[in-house]
Amino acid sequence: WAKSGIKYRDGMWRRRVKSEYMRLRQLKRLKKAEEVKNLFMSNRQKIEEQTNLLNSDWSKLRIQSIPLSTSSGPLSGKKMCTVEFGFPSFKPQAIAMRPLSTVAGIPFMYSWSPLQHNFMVEDETFLHNIPYMGDEVLEQDEAFLEELIDNYDGVHGDREGGFISDEIFKELVEALSQYSDHEEEEEDDAAATEAVGKKEEERVMRRTRDLSGSKKIPNEKIFTAIASMFPYKGTTEELKEKYRDLLEPPSPVKLPPLCTPNLDGPFAKSVQREQSLHSFHTLFCRRCFKYDCFLHPFHATPNVYKRKTKEIRMETEPCGVDCFLLQVYQNMLRSQRSRRRRRQQRPTSSSCPGPSGSTEESKEGDSDHETTSSSEGNSRCQTPTKLRPGDDDGEQQACCVVQWSGAEESLFRVLHGTYFNNFCSIARLIGTKNCKEVYEFAVNEALIHRVPLEDGGISPQKKKRKHRALSSVAPDNSSNQVYNYQPCDHPDHPCDSSCPCVMTQNFCEKFCQCEHECQNRFPGCRCKTQCNTKQCPCYLAVRECDPDLCMTCGAADHWDSKVVSCKNCSIQRGLKKHLLLAPSDVAGWGTFIKEPVQKNEFISEYCGELISQDEADRRGRIYDKYMSSFLFNLNNDFVVDATRKGNKIRFANHSVNPNCYAKVVMVNGDHRIGIFAKRAILQGEELFFDYRYSQADALKYVGIEREVDMT
């Protein structure tokens, strides 16, 4: 009996696990459905607002009225439509038939998002949806789909059946522990009536549990049952551990906030310079000038850059009657002590630790120590360490009565790293302190000796998405292969054969960490002409003129005008031609040009999502099936896919006798695809280019040509 009882128990537990799990999932699903519904509704609302906006715009427009024929007009060619009723009381009604003129249909188009610059996306290891291939799925299609799904880690939402998220797991355990509590009681008091007050009890139980806050680990049976239900989730013990871990966070011991408090906010703290600037430094893309840009997954931190000019000049003139300079001067005259103090401070500012061994990208969570130490060339002052406002209270009170807020202190350290001992400027920028106070604070700061930093403690990683590692660059490059450029960073040796730029046969760009005098750097051109012949070294190297290198050709000025003397900087400036969309004369949609262009003129950049070659392979399989592809090989590492995002040139069709050609050009460190005129093109002409030169197997997508090819 006992054995069977245990068995029964186990079975019961399993059933409980199952039913609870189902219930929780049901709840989840409902919640999710509700969320989706809300999102949908809000989206609808947005659309409606937009539509109303457009409608009101339209209603303001003067639109030519359609002249309707009046009844007095010739009735020839007009049919009357009559409605007759079975009941005699209803008179038959008649009205002249007015056939609408036919409007030609437009080709099919999948929705896409407009874009004027490439957009890097990560590999999709999960298939988002099973591609729809039409209503009748053929045998071969099914085989294709299976093969396709094999390429991915899974299909989105597919694993739901056996999937347990942390959240569900925790809830499941909690829900089950109710049973277990109950059962314990049951065991204690076997005669306890099930029907009476069970719920009551449970409620009490829960309340007590909630009140107690920290709760005991529930019955082991629960974990055993769960483990048996979801074997791939681990053993009973592992699950128990997991649950314990999950219980941890809500405990009163909270993790310290990962980010530095807002310097403008009320909780600003006195922190290190690097800490204050950490977000700005790590998220800023030096190549796009944007924070968290769409194109470059890695952003180098600035401290590894060398400062071009030492523009820091000491203020020589006192900024006012109360300027610290006057005071310093007096102090110098007056006492030796103050001079010593200054001398003491000087060394700290000028003496910087030697070159650091490794300047890793901040991704690695480099410590404060490392980052600062790498700023050797800038003669940047090593900012003193963290000061608790309370710590320096006493000292501050000793020399002056000025109170420094955390924000001000942080700000001072930030500015001190840039302005050094130019306290007048620092004071001006801080705004709330005068230079005398700043000076005194600086003196105090310098006196306080440094507290060693805890590694990693204050340098949280800016990482919200996992970034895919770059596909490793194979060094077996034959000359016709083009690799993606990645700024090189090897501080201990010059750009030799081990430099990634050299290995990939790319020039070093201004973004590289190497010396300006690096042999591998592209020098730019000194053209005074249009840079559209091979006379121009940039043009010859299939590069656009760099506005920071080519100073004579005009690429570096005329920012406000569309007319630039240099014709080799059109992609970066986006000097595209006005393109129009209309049904193609060949197939589907086509791109048409609004104004006439001359031979070799830049027409548009072929923009899209920047995806890895692997991802392109996966996507390509689906596109092949659809017989429509917007994939465009950029270089050995990346492919431009204009399927989801792109610009109007994506509609340009393939032709063996095209009027445009595509060229991959290095534009300020990025490979980009330019579409140029192969011959003079008249306005209104449809644009074509030969896919084959750019797309490996473009023939697949051009039905007619393929047939010709095969026969």
Add this chain to the structure above:
Amino acid sequence: MAPHKHSSSAGGHPVGFSSGGKANGLYQPSSTAMAAAKKPNMQLIQADHELFLQAFEKPTQIYRFLRTRNLIAPIFLHRTLTYMSHRNSRNNAKRKTSKVDNLLFKVEKTRGEQDTQSLASNLQLTFTGFFHKAGKPSQDSENEQNSVSLEVLLVKVCHKKRKDVSCPVKQVPTGKKQVPLNPDTSSGGQAKPGSFPSLLVPSSEFEPSNSHMVKSYSLLFRVSRPGFPRTQINGLANGDSHHGRDFTEEAVNRKRRGSSVREEGETTFVAQMTVFDKNRRLQLLDGEYEVSMQEMEECPVSKKRATWETILDGKRLPPFESFSQGPTLQFTLRWTGDSPEHSTAPVAKPLATRNSETNQDTRPVTLRATPAPTVKESINTDTQTRREHILAEPRQKLRIFYQFQYNNNTRQQTEARDDLHCPWCTLNCRKLYSLLKHLKLSHSRFIFNYVPHPKGAKIEVSINECYDGSYAGNPQDIHSQPGFAFSRNGPVKRTAVTHVLVCRPRRTKPSLSEFLESEDGDREQPRTYISGHNRLYFHSDCCIPLRPQEMEVDSEDERDPDWLKEKTVKQIEEFTDVNEGEKEIMKLWNLHIMKRGFIADNQMNAACLAFAEHHGAHIVKHNLCRNFLLHLISMHDFNLISTLTIDQAMAQLRLLQNQTNKDREDEEDEEEEEDWETAVESQPELDPDHDPDPSEYRSCSDETNIVENGNHQHQQQQDEEEEEGGATGTGRMKQKLSTRGSVQV
């Protein structure tokens, strides 16, 4: 193009495919095939005919449809074409002499006349006399014969009712008068106006009255002249009246069925004039009229055979014989009293100019109005042939041979015509050059080649395989006027796609040689001057047709589309370890960069200053100054901007700050009582000369945040977090972290 009416027998038919040749003007199948194989078998001929039809039937049908449509709703007028200039009767000779001053004069004149006219209502007819050469002069005053009796009837043609076979006609006698026969008009002022017999038709007659809706009104004059030998006038009346159109179109021979010969020796002449046509347009204006009268015929003519004549506009000016010889009735017409219809009526123009303008318009109308417009058939055909004869004669029998080539130009059939009408649209081109040009330009589904021929011209007709049937009109029309098909009543003004065309193509002297078949195959066709945009474009985001006014704007091509702006904002918002101030500045900066599209390091100084300029107010308002400073310092660390830029940008910000502080202080004075928050907030927190103690500063910025809660969403979020304290902030963050991982063991 004037509406031409053709009787089925009049040879106006285009190439008679199905019906074979008509006797007049069409030299039917003198085809080579036929000549060769007269006897072999009919089957071959049939097959050949089949092929011929196959090739030419469709385009011909299309062109015939277009012809009809062009008659009803002309898109353009042939006479305005350069090569048809001879069809244009107007010239611009007057332009040289016209003066601007005359315009006013003219208008004033018409005004005055209109004023007088608007008073008119009743139709007053004053008859000057009945002229007939055959009659005796009116000197013989005693003679009873010096006057004839005139009966004026108002004919009302009513709308057909369902049961009626023909339109019901009502005749209202308005009066009988004795009219002097052949009065002496040379002695002008002899007779006073009042002395002439006159009739008054009251305006009430023209108003819609009884059950029948009146379609049109016309006046029927009936003159009975006793004892006149009728034979004398017979031929005249028939033969020439066809061309006597320039005076009044009603002068066509007509006979009313009901009328009959009165008595022996008494002849009846009739004439009819439309007063109002079926569109209620006034046809008769004030003026002097001379109506040519017709002798009444006795023999009833069946309606079926009724026919009418093509008006060869201006080709053959009708002789005024009928007017010099009679019988004509002269009268003065005047509208008197007030009537609603006539106020807008134009002033009567001199007789000579009226013809070309109105007669063509009203002609079909009047014909329809009369119940049985009949012409004796025999006479009609007679005149027809006669006319054709006259037509062909001056051109020395220019004969046009149309050689139809088909079946890959292996077979051909020839048809010949004697006139210069276009076989497809029956347009009279009147010159060989015009005909060829017309064929070439208007019937481009065919290829026409001109071959000189001793008797006239040979035109080789073949199917144009390269014909582009696509819509060549304004592409906007298809979509911007989704009106009802076939609903047009007339020319519709189209949506204008305006091109300024500065083009003066070399216009070669018109010569027939340009129609000769060119040796070098396809000659370079002159490029269309408006190249390209002959299609409808669509918006790339919504696939809605591009309207012409949107052509110039390159929409959907902005650097920062809305979705991308939203994306960057969202992406930054997603960070859990970036504080709100930083996020806000980063978002602002990203949007700024995206909008301006900065690409070079050396633009950054300007970019930062522009940022301070454009977003300064926002930064100050949302209390982001220090974060902005951090941003600048960071930019400086990246070696992108100089300290000078930092100073300048911050100086600008400080300026704004002081301003807003001042504003706030001003506001504070007013709102002090109602809002204590602003009072605290308005402390000059960043005043350089002010040393606030930290606690005060803290609270002050705290208040700022609360006050600005509503201003910005993100700010609001931050504030919520801040109000709850740092602890809750991490709670939220934690949630994010926990959702990221899953129980994956």
